[in-house]
Amino acid sequence: MNCPLALRLLSMPATGSPSTERAIAERIAQSMRAIADPTRVQILRLLMDAPDGRRGVTDLAARLGLTQPTVSHHVRIMANDGIVQSVQEGRHVWYSLVQSRLSDVFDFVQRSPSGATAATVDPAVLARIADDLALRFAGVFSRETIAEYVSSSYELLRQGSPRDRHLSSHTSRFAADRLGSLADADAAAGTEAAASGSPTSVLFVCVQNAGRSQLASAILRSLAGDRVRVLTAGSQPTETINPKIVAALDEIGVSVDGEYPKPLTDEVVRGADVVITMGCGDACPIYPGRRYLDWELPDPADLAMDGVRAVRDDIDRRVRELLRSLPPVNAA
Numbered sequence: 001m002n003c004p005l006a007l008r009l010l011s012m013p014a015t016g017s018p019s020t021e022r023a024i025a026e027r028i029a030q031s032m033r034a035i036a037d038p039t040r041v042q043i044l045r046l047l048m049d050a051p052d053g054r055r056g057v058t059d060l061a062a063r064l065g066l067t068q069p070t071v072s073h074h075v076r077i078m079a080n081d082g083i084v085q086s087v088q089e090g091r092h093v094w095y096s097l098v099q100s101r102l103s104d105v106f107d108f109v110q111r112s113p114s115g116a117t118a119a120t121v122d123p124a125v126l127a128r129i130a131d132d133l134a135l136r137f138a139g140v141f142s143r144e145t146i147a148e149y150v151s152s153s154y155e156l157l158r159q160g161s162p163r164d165r166h167l168s169s170h171t172s173r174f175a176a177d178r179l180g181s182l183a184d185a186d187a188a189a190g191t192e193a194a195a196s197g198s199p200t201s202v203l204f205v206c207v208q209n210a211g212r213s214q215l216a217s218a219i220l221r222s223l224a225g226d227r228v229r230v231l232t233a234g235s236q237p238t239e240t241i242n243p244k245i246v247a248a249l250d251e252i253g254v255s256v257d258g259e260y261p262k263p264l265t266d267e268v269v270r271g272a273d274v275v276i277t278m279g280c281g282d283a284c285p286i287y288p289g290r291r292y293l294d295w296e297l298p299d300p301a302d303l304a305m306d307g308v309r310a311v312r313d314d315i316d317r318r319v320r321e322l323l324r325s326l327p328p329v330n331a332a
Contacts, residue, residue, distance in 0.1 A: 181271025209234025
């Protein structure tokens with residue numbers, strides 16, 4: 001590996017004692033061993049790309065498709081060499097980079113072509129997604145309409161998250177959510193018979209779709225189950241959910257349940273019964289017949305864990321009040 005730090009150390013004049021020269025040589029070898037592995041380069045890349053500069057082993061393992069013990073092994077090697085540091089908060093251990101220790105190595109990793117590779121989906125996979133959704137929405141939308149939504153969903157997600165390791169499954173879910181919202185909007189407009197007792201649809205919108213909206217949606221899903229159809233979106237979505245959000249939810253026994261940041265699209269607003277905005281300004285279009293709420297909450301991305309917990313608890317209170325105001329699922 002063409003490591004800038006190693007090259008810089010090798011270029012230093014050999015003017016010290018044999019023991020000093022040996023120590024320098026050992027440091028070069030150790031540093032190169034610590035990063036001379038594709039998995040470790042990927043871990044460094046993920047840590048650099050994290051919204052707050054840190055990730056937990058569960059998040060790293062999920063993104064890399066590896067077991068947690070395997071990830072822990074690689075992180076431990078880099079931690080022993082001072083490349084990565086760990087901080088424990090309650091039951092969770094967060095890993096982050098030691099920027100001052102090996103900044104040249106991090107610069108190299110950031111420029112690495114393997115780290116910059118954009119995710120793509122085989123057209124055959126997109127066609128299969130469209131076929132599967134055509135079965136799901138049979139009699140509601142044509143195969144051509146569904147294929148168009150699959151294609152546009154794929155492009156929107158790829159533009160917003162160019163390194164998404166789960167782009168195929170996220171494309172399928174995003175297209176399904178958009179088509180479901182469009183069907184709800186058509187039913188509400190009277191173009192289709194609305195199903196009696198259909199669940200209330202609630203849309204949470206924030207800026208990055210990585211913090212507040214994910215907190216609210218996860219808590220509402222855990223409380224309401226099938227009674228409420230919950231959607232999220234962001235006016236300027238980021239690539240990944242903030243790991244502090246995942247940790248704060250886990251502390252109260254709530255899962256993000258495979259959620260991911262996604263852009264705000266017109267049909268999800270049209271298909272929602274309740275639209276709740278959190279700091280996204282005027283990005284959300286207004287349609288008559290919807291219930292709109294604006295929750296003023298600080299952005300968790302700028303807060304330490306104690307602040308994130310306070311936002312979580314505030315959202316939990318608001319969600320419970322919202323749920324009590326919604327009609328029962330079998331209401332006419």
